[in-house]
Amino acid sequence: MRGFRILVAAHGDLADAFLATAEMICGQLEDVHAVGLLPADSPESYSERLLAAAGDPGDSLLILTDLAGGTPHNVALVATRRLPKAVLISGVNLAVLIEAVTSTDALDGESVERLVASGREALVNASQMLAARQP
Amino acid sequence: MTLKLVRVDDRLIHGQVVAIWLKALNARRIVIVDDRTARDEFLREVITLAAPSGVDVEVLDLASGTERVRALAVNSEPVFVLMRSPLVALHLREAGVEFPLLNVGGLGAGPSRKPLYRNISASPDEMAAMRQLESMGTTVELRIVENDRPVAFKSVDK
Numbered sequence: 001m002r003g004f005r006i007l008v009a010a011h012g013d014l015a016d017a018f019l020a021t022a023e024m025i026c027g028q029l030e031d032v033h034a035v036g037l038l039p040a041d042s043p044e045s046y047s048e049r050l051l052a053a054a055g056d057p058g059d060s061l062l063i064l065t066d067l068a069g070g071t072p073h074n075v076a077l078v079a080t081r082r083l084p085k086a087v088l089i090s091g092v093n094l095a096v097l098i099e100a101v102t103s104t105d106a107l108d109g110e111s112v113e114r115l116v117a118s119g120r121e122a123l124v125n126a127s128q129m130l131a132a133r134q135p
Numbered sequence: 136m137t138l139k140l141v142r143v144d145d146r147l148i149h150g151q152v153v154a155i156w157l158k159a160l161n162a163r164r165i166v167i168v169d170d171r172t173a174r175d176e177f178l179r180e181v182i183t184l185a186a187p188s189g190v191d192v193e194v195l196d197l198a199s200g201t202e203r204v205r206a207l208a209v210n211s212e213p214v215f216v217l218m219r220s221p222l223v224a225l226h227l228r229e230a231g232v233e234f235p236l237l238n239v240g241g242l243g244a245g246p247s248r249k250p251l252y253r254n255i256s257a258s259p260d261e262m263a264a265m266r267q268l269e270s271m272g273t274t275v276e277l278r279i280v281e282n283d284r285p286v287a288f289k290s291v292d293k
Binding site: 011039040042043044045067068069070071073074077078081 | 145146148149150153177178181182184185186187243244245253254
């Protein structure tokens with residue numbers, strides 16, 4: 001049983017697609033939410049939807065954003081001022097999302113470090129790795 | 136004249152600015168003139184972190200920002216100037232900072248705001264400021280990213 005809520009914040013349909021794709025791999029997910037930035041959104045309207053999806057500020061929350069410096073990320077980072085138990089990781093990929101949804105840890109410094117590491121380790125030059133193994 | 140671009144965008148630094156404009160302009164310095172961000176340390180940190188590494192971000196209030204932009208305009212370093220509202224651009228211009236072009240790339244919709252083009256809307260005050268800028272010799276264009284065709288403010292001000 002995971003000890004924290006997860007919120008994916010991303011441009012366009014990407015957040016919903018991440019959620020649907022993670023469910024394709026892991027089965028139905030509990031307490032994972034997607035908030036996509038629409039072309040018509042202002043930072044204010046997006047912030048409202050994000051805070052609504054974040055739920056109780058007293059709950060442990062992991063926010064995964066698609067792009068550091070992008071509007072979903074910037075707005076979410078500002079929102080963490082009102083979410084004292086939230087942790088934000090940027091650069092979401094399927095590897096880190098799967099690691100997070102299947103986690104049974106509490107959201108602490110150590111588990112967050114492991115999540116970041118899992119996302120980083122997923123990005124590799126596979127061609128080079130393969131070439132290095134050829135005799 | 137090394138103000139590579141003076142842009143109005145209510146999101147200040149975000150994906151389009153980082154991914155498209157910074158590269159297109161080859162600017163390594165962003166100056167943000169915005170009272171609200173300048174006076175809130177937390178917001179200032181968030182917006183500074185939004186820029187890629189290697190790009191210097193200065194967040195200044197209207198008074199010190201005007202002087203900073205005035206100084207940078209005659210410097211050889213390419214600079215990208217960002218603000219939330221055309222009212223700030225008009226303030227700069229009226230303070231004697233010259234720029235031939237104002238790019239308007241993001242101004243959200245809302246009550247009593249007139250939709251102009253895609254995600255760009257303006258309040259009556261902002262409409263008046265853009266007209267005033269035009270009359271002072273600054274062309275106002277509506278353009279979201281660099282490879283969009285610019286739309287003249289004059290052509291949508293009806």
